[in-house]
Amino acid sequence: MYPKKLLKTISMLCCLFIFTIIPMGFRILPVHAEILIDGVIDAGEYNQSISLQNGNYQLFWRYEEDKVVIGMKAKTLGWVSIGISPKGKNQMDQADMIIGWVESNGETKIHDAFSKGPMGPHPQDDTLGGTNDVTVFTGMELDGYTIIEFQRLLDTKDAYDLPFPSSGSLKYIAAYGSKDEYTSMHAFRVSGDAAIAKKAHSEIDAKAAKELYDKTPSLLIFDVSNAWKIGHLPGAINIEMNDVAQNLPKFNKERPILVYCRGEAPAIFVADLLMQNDFTDVYRLLGGFEAWVKAGYPSETYKEKTNIRFQIGKETYWVDDIAKTMDTKPIILEGRTMLPIRFLAESLGARLNWIPATQEIYIYLQLLEIKMKVGYSQAVVNGKTVYIDSNNPKVKPVIIPPGRTFLPLRFVAENLNCKVDWNSGKQEVTVTYLN
Numbered sequence: 001m002y003p004k005k006l007l008k009t010i011s012m013l014c015c016l017f018i019f020t021i022i023p024m025g026f027r028i029l030p031v032h033a034e035i036l037i038d039g040v041i042d043a044g045e046y047n048q049s050i051s052l053q054n055g056n057y058q059l060f061w062r063y064e065e066d067k068v069v070i071g072m073k074a075k076t077l078g079w080v081s082i083g084i085s086p087k088g089k090n091q092m093d094q095a096d097m098i099i100g101w102v103e104s105n106g107e108t109k110i111h112d113a114f115s116k117g118p119m120g121p122h123p124q125d126d127t128l129g130g131t132n133d134v135t136v137f138t139g140m141e142l143d144g145y146t147i148i149e150f151q152r153l154l155d156t157k158d159a160y161d162l163p164f165p166s167s168g169s170l171k172y173i174a175a176y177g178s179k180d181e182y183t184s185m186h187a188f189r190v191s192g193d194a195a196i197a198k199k200a201h202s203e204i205d206a207k208a209a210k211e212l213y214d215k216t217p218s219l220l221i222f223d224v225s226n227a228w229k230i231g232h233l234p235g236a237i238n239i240e241m242n243d244v245a246q247n248l249p250k251f252n253k254e255r256p257i258l259v260y261c262r263g264e265a266p267a268i269f270v271a272d273l274l275m276q277n278d279f280t281d282v283y284r285l286l287g288g289f290e291a292w293v294k295a296g297y298p299s300e301t302y303k304e305k306t307n308i309r310f311q312i313g314k315e316t317y318w319v320d321d322i323a324k325t326m327d328t329k330p331i332i333l334e335g336r337t338m339l340p341i342r343f344l345a346e347s348l349g350a351r352l353n354w355i356p357a358t359q360e361i362y363i364y365l366q367l368l369e370i371k372m373k374v375g376y377s378q379a380v381v382n383g384k385t386v387y388i389d390s391n392n393p394k395v396k397p398v399i400i401p402p403g404r405t406f407l408p409l410r411f412v413a414e415n416l417n418c419k420v421d422w423n424s425g426k427q428e429v430t431v432t433y434l435n
């Protein structure tokens with residue numbers, strides 16, 4: 001018997017060979033870095049599984065965007081199969097079946113088949129006018145087991161396939177035979193309904209996390225460590241691992257969330273907790289804060305307060321008494337101070353998303369979010385529609401020629417939990433943000 005590692009390498013080389021000689025037009029679907037369709041089922045490779053007949057038949061699967069990668073492992077050197085059954089009774093009837101085996105020369109065969117009746121026959125889909133939808137696969141026989149791994153679209157749209165469910169439960173039929181010829185009867189067959197575990201969170205390295213951060217102003221960042229004060233990702237919220245559950249209603253499920261810690265375990269716990277509670281876009285930074293800093297990306301330390309001053313008609317403004325210059329000047333319109341909000345938002349660490357097509361602006365500061373639209377006197381603050389100035393509907397975001405968007409400063413600042421003071425003598429607005 002060859003050692004497992006050697007067999008794995010040989011199998012991978014074979015895959016490489018097969019893939020390189022595959023004719024043009026034959027599309028190889030991309031495979032997740034962690035998941036290898038190599039005939040070996042490694043620990044952690046799949047995140048869904050069922051074990052039947054004391055482990056003599058095991059089914060593994062993992063969702064990969066619009067695809068599913070499936071691993072079948074059965075105690076046989078014959079055929080192994082998984083089917084999706086539309087029936088509660090006579091489950092073979094009209095079932096979508098995938099049957100694979102490893103021939104004596106080591107070659108893996110797989111059939112995308114369809115059962116025409118309660119006892120078969122189950123010809124291949126493409127002989128019935130359908131399509132062969134399992135084109136990426138590898139198999140291996142090892143220690144008396146046959147392992148077949150393959151990839152398929154969740155919904156192939158083929159009349160002879162059934163969609164592979166991504167939530168709820170999987171109504172499966174499973175079987176294996178003692179010979180490669182699968183016209184031979186099953187040695188084991190079973191049917192069942194397997195609960196589909198909620199999707200796992202995505203693990204990303206520091207580089208991917210930075211890309212996500214850069215392109216996603218709405219990203220919520222949870223630092224679940226107790227060292228947030230001494231260093232954290234820009235805009236990260238400090239939340240204790242044990243406080244996350246009770247605060248779930250405060251988090252907007254539509255916003256992607258990046259979770260990290262100083263160690264891995266608390267971040268895994270929180271990311272999984274979010275996924276179990278129907279958050280869909282949850283990422284975990286591998287290596288936590290250290291990996292981020294090591295990659296040279298910016299971080300912040302705790303600051304008790306931020307103080308920003310703007311003067312009407314002046315390009316200079318002050319952030320914590322440090323003078324800065326903007327390329328425009330705050331103005332007064334309808335009795336309200338207006339300015340391009342970037343100068344306030346960025347000083348507070350808020351993120352902006354301007355959508356030119358709809359002239360909408362989104363402002364995010366930790367859990368707070370404000371949506372405004374040019375020409376509209378109403379805004380949406382954390383999901384609630386409110387008037388920007390309930391006494392004056394003329395107060396609204398405006399575009400000032402040649403094309404700068406000016407926003408009412410007090411409304412934005414107050415909704416970002418800042419205190420706003422107006423000094424009419426100096427024509428100066430002071431915005432104070434307490435952390």
Ligand code: HEM
Nearest residue numbers: 081082083089090091119173174175182183184189190191
């Ligand atoms: C290899 C050719 C196959 C033949 C000749 C065959 C034949 C049969 C026959 C005669 C039955 C009814 C008797 C019984 O309950 O054992 C049956 C039932 C069953 N077969 Fe197959 N079968 C084949 C392949 C498969 C495959 C590939 C699967 C799974 C993907 C499968 C899953 C089942 C299941 C779950 C039942 C029980 C159905 C029920 O209780 O309603 N069979 N098969």
